[in-house]
Amino acid sequence: MADGALLxxxxxxxxxxxxxxxxxxxxxRLGQAGLAALGASLLVWLMLPLAPGDPVEMILAARRIxxxxxxxxxxxxxxxxxxxxxxxxxLHWLGAVLRGDFGLSWRxxxxxxxxxxxxxxxxxxxxxxxxxxxxxxxLVLALVxxxxxxxxxxxxxxxxxRVAAAVPGFxxxxxxxxxxxxxxxxxxxxxxxxxxxxxxxAVVLGLDRAAGWTQLLRATLLDHLARGPAxxxxxxxxxxxxxxxxxxxxxxxxxxxxxVGVSLGGLIGGSPVLETIFxxxxxxQWVLQALSVRDVPVIQGFVLVxxxxxxxxxxxxxxxxxxxxxxxxxxxxxxA
Amino acid sequence: MIGWPRRPALPGGAAPVxxxxxxxxxxxxxxxxxxxxxxxxAMALLGPxxxxxxxDLPDYAAALAPPSATHWLxxxxxxxxxxxxxxxxxxxxxxxxxxxxxxxxxxxxxxxTLAALAGGRLETAVMRLVDxxxxxxxxxxxxxxxxxxxxxxxxxxxxxAAADWAWKARIxxxxxxxAIRSPxxxxxxxxxxxxxxxxxxxxxxxxxxxxMVLATLGLGGQIxxxxxxxxxxxxxxxxxxxxxxxxxxxxYYFTVAPWLLVAPALCIFASVLASNLxxxxxxxxxxxxxxx
Numbered sequence: 001m002a003d004g005a006l007l008x009x010x011x012x013x014x015x016x017x018x019x020x021x022x023x024x025x026x027x028x029r030l031g032q033a034g035l036a037a038l039g040a041s042l043l044v045w046l047m048l049p050l051a052p053g054d055p056v057e058m059i060l061a062a063r064r065i066x067x068x069x070x071x072x073x074x075x076x077x078x079x080x081x082x083x084x085x086x087x088x089x090x091l092h093w094l095g096a097v098l099r100g101d102f103g104l105s106w107r108x109x110x111x112x113x114x115x116x117x118x119x120x121x122x123x124x125x126x127x128x129x130x131x132x133x134x135x136x137x138x139l140v141l142a143l144v145x146x147x148x149x150x151x152x153x154x155x156x157x158x159x160x161x162r163v164a165a166a167v168p169g170f171x172x173x174x175x176x177x178x179x180x181x182x183x184x185x186x187x188x189x190x191x192x193x194x195x196x197x198x199x200x201x202a203v204v205l206g207l208d209r210a211a212g213w214t215q216l217l218r219a220t221l222l223d224h225l226a227r228g229p230a231x232x233x234x235x236x237x238x239x240x241x242x243x244x245x246x247x248x249x250x251x252x253x254x255x256x257x258x259x260v261g262v263s264l265g266g267l268i269g270g271s272p273v274l275e276t277i278f279x280x281x282x283x284x285q286w287v288l289q290a291l292s293v294r295d296v297p298v299i300q301g302f303v304l305v306x307x308x309x310x311x312x313x314x315x316x317x318x319x320x321x322x323x324x325x326x327x328x329x330x331x332x333x334x335x336a
Numbered sequence: 337m338i339g340w341p342r343r344p345a346l347p348g349g350a351a352p353v354x355x356x357x358x359x360x361x362x363x364x365x366x367x368x369x370x371x372x373x374x375x376x377x378a379m380a381l382l383g384p385x386x387x388x389x390x391x392d393l394p395d396y397a398a399a400l401a402p403p404s405a406t407h408w409l410x411x412x413x414x415x416x417x418x419x420x421x422x423x424x425x426x427x428x429x430x431x432x433x434x435x436x437x438x439x440x441x442x443x444x445x446x447x448x449t450l451a452a453l454a455g456g457r458l459e460t461a462v463m464r465l466v467d468x469x470x471x472x473x474x475x476x477x478x479x480x481x482x483x484x485x486x487x488x489x490x491x492x493x494x495x496x497a498a499a500d501w502a503w504k505a506r507i508x509x510x511x512x513x514x515a516i517r518s519p520x521x522x523x524x525x526x527x528x529x530x531x532x533x534x535x536x537x538x539x540x541x542x543x544x545x546x547x548m549v550l551a552t553l554g555l556g557g558q559i560x561x562x563x564x565x566x567x568x569x570x571x572x573x574x575x576x577x578x579x580x581x582x583x584x585x586x587x588y589y590f591t592v593a594p595w596l597l598v599a600p601a602l603c604i605f606a607s608v609l610a611s612n613l614x615x616x617x618x619x620x621x622x623x624x625x626x627x628x
Contacts, residue, residue: 032471033471035468036467036468036471036472037471039468039471040468040471040472040476043468043469043480044480044484047480047481047484048484050484050485051484051485051486052485052486162609162612163605163609165608165612166556166605166606166608166609166612167604167605167608168560168563168564168604168608169564170563170564170567170580170583171563171583171601171604171605174567174583174587174597174601175597175601178587178590178594178597179594179597182590182591183594264473265472265473265474265475265476266473266474266475268473268475268476269473269474269475269476269478269479270475272479272568273564273567273568276568287479287483288568288570290483291479291482291483291487291570292487292569292570294483294484294486295483296483296484299479299480299483299484302476302479303472303476303479303480306472306473306476307471307472307476310471310472310473310476311471
């Protein structure tokens with residue numbers, strides 16, 4: 001069961017031990033996380049020369065200026081530091097980012113960080129609520145399914161996961177919005193306040209995401225129900241529901257947690273689509289506008305922040321796994 | 337958690353392809369996936385021949401007509417036949433997904449196998465690059481690449497390939513690493529078989545099979561991604577048809593023509609379902625426990 005966490009902390013295990021195993025594993029992950037975020041930014045910069053067109057042309061296109069004067073071009077070159085070589089621009093950008101300056105949007109000329117921070121709370125609300133709902137939903141469904149395997153609740157849950165796994169998030173969101181909200185005349189509810197929109201979008205996110213997690217948790221629960229500890233409890237006369245919660249759930253949570261951590265990226269990356277459909281004023285919508293005119297500083301800022309958010313979230317999941325699984329923190333254990 | 341599908345031991349020394357087909361037909365999920373997949377593939381391949389109307393030519397007189405004997409699935413806001421656009425769009429939705437999947441499988445196979453064969457510093461360097469790409473969620477990589485290249489169908493395919501090759505390369509390297517050191521490969525080397533032949537006969541098949549299973553399982557995700565990005569206006573551009581783009585065009589006419597949303601959504605659902613069913617079946621066939 002430790003495979004997931006082991007995979008993540010793996011090759012740092014052989015180093016000299018000057019920290020307790022748990023702290024060492026986390027420190028290693030923290031280092032990896034920082035490197036990954038830096039590497040991501042570097043990759044975006046390295047791809048920059050591949051983008052068709054001169055940066056100045058891209059800025060002019062982003063601002064919809066058709067016939068620029070030489071003066072305008074010179075001003076833009078100076079303002080965005082485009083005369084410097086790429087590696088110097090990258091270093092300037094990195095230094096500025098470390099000071100909390102993400103540069104200026106090519107389209108609007110506004111600071112990227114301010115725009116990002118202004119829209120971040122809305123996105124965090126949506127993703128956070130959707131995440132909580134999907135985690136709870138998949139827990140409940142998997143427990144119900146594993147409690148009555150082969151019976152109708154199990155079959156219903158399996159049918160749901162089959163269908164939900166095959167419906168992309170945007171299709172589900174669109175159909176819910178049109179057929180349920182508009183079709184049933186619930187449109188007024190949405191225009192009345194952000195709360196209803198948020199709840200609906202989060203429910204869609206939850207329904208969409210829970211399918212894979214439910215399948216995995218159900219399979220692991222059934223596996224643990226067939227193992228020794230559960231058999232012993234059964235021989236002692238314990239109720240099946242109690243066995244499920246006491247003997248099957250705790251060990252089954254770990255692989256599930258790893259799967260949840262892995263698909264967090266999908267949750268973050270999927271937000272632009274949901275925000276567009278539900279007209280939710282978050283980061284995703286803003287980035288999509290930037291994307292359609294190739295507003296590079298905004299895209300770079302988004303990639304960095306999304307990478308950091310993803311890395312931070314998976315770090316949290318790793319910490320949870322360490323806390324849940326005694327084998328990972330035992331000296332000499334698989335995680336040590 | 338770890339452990340990827342291995343090459344299945346097919347019954348009775350059957351030739352690989354017919355044997356695999358028979359095994360898939362015997363598998364309940366595989367059978368359903370196969371039927372759906374063949375239907376959808378036929379739709380994408382024969383679509384332009386079957387289409388009753390031109391998919392992109394507007395006919396304003398017939399705008400938003402409900403389903404009828406002439407227009408089986410009705411017409412959209414510009415009077416274009418929905419069925420013709422659905423058939424035409426299949427090539428872009430499904431064909432694009434197949435193209436991306438083939439590309440990332442080939443890149444993953446090449447990078448992973450070559451890294452494992454080269455060993456040493458080159459292998460380490462390549463795998464570190466893979467680590468960095470994999471540390472990012474695939475959708476974010478796709479957004480970044482698409483943001484730099486600009487919207488467009490070809491750019492979208494490039495972005496999706498850039499987002500997903502690393503995962504395949506890592507698995508290919510792991511499988512190749514094992515296969516290079518396998519007893520069969522070692523015996524062949526001792527018998528004087530040249531190394532290129534060892535790679536071709538004993539390494540490639542061991543790498544190809546797990547990648548094929550993953551490719552089938554991942555196909556659904558690529559279909560979903562292509563239609564999602566096209567829905568957002570970043571992929572297939574107007575006036576060309578694509579299932580996601582068709583949903584985007586139809587959503588504002590929902591109150592007068594709700595049927596326009598049903599067919600493209602169903603097509604996307606059926607394609608992803610077919611890929612999931614086939615992938616699950618292949619995975620079952622490839623793991624010893626699933627073969628009973």
